[in-house]
Amino acid sequence: MQLAVLGAGAWGTALAIAMARRHRVRLWCRDPAQAQQITHERCNRRYLPEVPLPEDVAVTADFPEALAGADLALIVTPLAGLGATVAALARERPNLPFLWACKGIDPERLALPHRIVTEAWPETLLPPRAGVLTGPSFALEVARNLPTALVLAAADAHWAKHWVEQLHQPRLRLYAHDDVVGAEVGGALKNVIAIAAGVADGLGCGLNARAALITRGLAEIARLARALGGRDETLMGLAGMGDLILTTTGQLSRNRRVGLMRATGKPLAEILTELGHVAEGVPTTRAAVALARRHGIEMPIAEAVHRLLFEPDLAAEAVVEALLARDPKFERP
Structure with missing residues (x-):
């Protein structure tokens, strides 16, 4: 063939x-x-x-x-x-x-x-x-x-x-x-959560924080997938959880590198120039937040990444602290 x-x-x-x-x-x-x-x-x-x-x-x-x-x-x-x-x-x-x-x-x-x-x-x-x-x-x-x-x-x-x-x-x-929609949403949104994981790693938040980000990030991905017509079970497989784990933890992840560099205070334009490759998580963050707002979906991690990327005067530490200060919730996917 x-x-x-x-x-x-x-x-x-x-x-x-x-x-x-x-x-x-x-x-x-x-x-x-x-x-x-x-x-x-x-x-x-x-x-x-x-x-x-x-x-x-x-x-x-x-x-x-x-x-x-x-x-x-x-x-x-x-x-x-x-x-x-x-x-x-x-x-x-x-x-x-x-x-x-x-x-x-x-x-x-x-x-x-x-x-x-x-x-x-x-x-x-x-x-x-x-x-x-x-x-x-x-x-x-x-x-x-x-x-x-x-x-x-x-x-x-x-x-x-x-x-x-x-x-x-x-x-x-x-x-x-x-499930084309579920597979595509998983492949897209994992890059947004990878940027968040890179920021957390860059700030030394620890492995507990990384695990929390991955888990709650998967919940955000599933919410958006459901709203767009995808199925929950798809996100439990390779296209969802599998891709998310790899991209949030792997040293070869370009989107995680964006987060690591943003944690040092570098502006986005400098980060993308230094990266030299496409980091799809950057435009996807803007799109994901817009879709979440359109559908009335709560996606606090994606919102925090959006602020970090597109509000250059914000310190990464302040955005992380604001995310951690949210009111306690009943855990739901």
Whole structure:
């Protein structure tokens, strides 16, 4: 089987490397200079320099060439590029099934990825055969063939199960699911809670505080998922709890690093420049808080992260103390 991996950031590169262990792969780069660099050096020097690209992974900046002969496309752009990539795919290969592997919520439209896909897809065409690939996964570990488990969710459970069977590997285990909304909300909101965990760790709040943040953060994620049509049980699996645990505790987490740096007093603009990669938790925080307010949902951790990110004069210590000073509650998810 031949796959087109659309997007050559760290995650796209890692998936190309992993999928090449079982399938033929073409990796599409938006930037021709990047495509040339990866082709000549056989590594993605900017985003994933630690792991070489297999010789049989073809790299191109030509979109039609990337899709030629493909049986499935994996869209692995940042969320901001999802709509344009889907529209281009519809023009070039409207019958090609695809997965998107980007996480977040559009802060302008307050849209999850599946809605971005729907809005980008021409109404004159039949609905796309598509789903989301998500779950706890650091790109570097996937590229190094370390054991990983992911969720492939689609509205059509049989379709999801078919592609799980096609893509599953012993060290890249895939599980089929039919709750697209729950899987997407889990993948998006865990980044917000990871920023909070980074702040707490940076301030030396301790492991008890981290455990409390993860647990209460999961409750906030579940509230928003329910309001948007997702199911509670989805958040107890890989797309929810699994991704949340990894991102709030792992040293490779970019969003946790945002929190660690914010705890030192650095402004957001400086943090993002230093990071050098996309941290989807930043725009997702703005979107999550807006959605919570729209639906009347209490999300105090997300609100605190919003203040830390977008009110630069606030000290991290003051925001944490205000969160801790909230009135006692009856524990409910």
